[in-house]
Amino acid sequence: MLERAPAGRDLYALVEDFFASSFSTDNTLITEAVRRMLSAGGKRLRPRIALLAAESVGGVPSEHLRLAAFMELIHVATLIHDDVVDGAETRRGVNATAVDFGNRVSVLAGDYLFAWIFKNVTADYAHPIPHILSATLADITDGEVLQLRSLGELGTTLATYLDVAAKKTASLFAASAECGALAAGGSPFCVKALREFGTSFGIAFQMRDDLLDLTADEATLGKPVGNDLRERKMTVPLVLALEGADREFHADVERFFAGDDEAPERVARIVAGIEAAGGLSKTEAVLAGYVERAKQSLAPLGNAPARAELAALADTLR
């Protein structure tokens, strides 16, 4: 028997191979748009979590690749629509679908991809998997609308932030873990545990994403640093910074949001203000709490090797 490769790498390669060899729809224009987004990279965290969840309840990951791929494709479809929604010019470092193909095609490509996914899921999987995925898409969209309404709202609380993050980001991680476990025949107890893992993981993931937007460089991000600030998003470092900040910082953020000076130096001053008000360190602390909760959720899985891999995945968010 061949020695088993480290499972993380293993699953990533499995997912990549699946996309390269098996993804195609009836519409060539849309297949091309999706392939471009897929080939631009991504960590494939959602499918990896689905496969690890299946494995952790005794399933064989390679038997659930299709389901795992649907999780990534739901994510890709929301990104295609985000390109329209935010008028973003780059995504993962490549031109966004909307830039290359126009808004009209982006809306239709996203719609087609959603429909194609549900068409396949409803043909291949029994209740409640199709229901979970459509409820997840409702959550994602609801979260995005809530986020839109809180843009530039300096009074946004941590509770509101968490509500948005749970819906917009964590719901798909939760569904990935839950559906992976369901498809592999996991007990209700384990399925629930994995869903909870996905929720906490997803919130921590969003918080790390918020931090990277302020602290990473453009080459790593594949998008401009401080992009969230320019879009007036109430990210968690900003929310926590404003909680404890003096009037001066508050006023500076207000001016930044109201004005149109988006020069790197101007953005850097806001980032420095967030750091000075403890926004970064407080976020690290809250984030660590969600990583801890994610790992604790896994207790019902006993000693399954995939449990350790899920925990390790959560630790990468610290």
Added chain:
Amino acid sequence: MLERAPAGRDLYALVEDFFASSFSTDNTLITEAVRRMLSAGGKRLRPRIALLAAESVGGVPSEHLRLAAFMELIHVATLIHDDVVDGAETRRGVNATAVDFGNRVSVLAGDYLFAWIFKNVTADYAHPIPHILSATLADITDGEVLQLRSLGELGTTLATYLDVAAKKTASLFAASAECGALAAGGSPFCVKALREFGTSFGIAFQMRDDLLDLTADEATLGKPVGNDLRERKMTVPLVLALEGADREFHADVERFFAGDDEAPERVARIVAGIEAAGGLSKTEAVLAGYVERAKQSLAPLGNAPARAELAALADTLR
């Protein structure tokens, strides 16, 4: 016993009452956007066909109102996204969602509505209804992409037109009839007959819509006359006119599509050219053939009173 009201009116009122009393989602912004589109009117043909299909196989229409309402809501969701896609400024005579709320919210509102529908359908209905509805949405979107690619293509054939119309428009009428019959426990034979009715009805409906765009007035249409021409859509009157037209008309249409003179007189000249080339009369003839096919599809239903009502509905398209 009270005398039964004419069934057409009856079902219309049932559907309207259902929307007025029972439609609500968890997202207030989206509920409001959908209510506005619903209250702007519409003939509710899709739900009426779903209810008549249920009745024609022995079902009780009032028991299938929810399912029927989903058919209209899928239509509404595609209209909300069409507003973004086409940059339309009015829809059914009221401001489009995109104009009032912005493109970002329109994309999200449509997405949320699709997800909300599928969330409910997957909870309430057994296979294959959720599958039929997601396959239908894939068809609608695929048809819209095909239409986008044939914009201004003077070589578009009737076959291509029919492919687009079948997917973009007829698929939802077909699904409405099919799902109504399925939900009411119709035999496979009757379900298939009703689906075929919906397909032919839908193609005839699209052809009538194409004709009205050229021949009705703005108040009736709720949008400017010749709107399809301005959008360079290859409607069936234009396709059939070009088939038999002289070089001069061909060149005039090319100039119209290439230029930016969209004055009413300029549009009227193209309409006159379509009429002179027989585009209107040929369309009436092809349309009448689809109405006939729709009615012939109903043969397996025997003497069900709802059969006569479906046939009468088809006749209104002549």
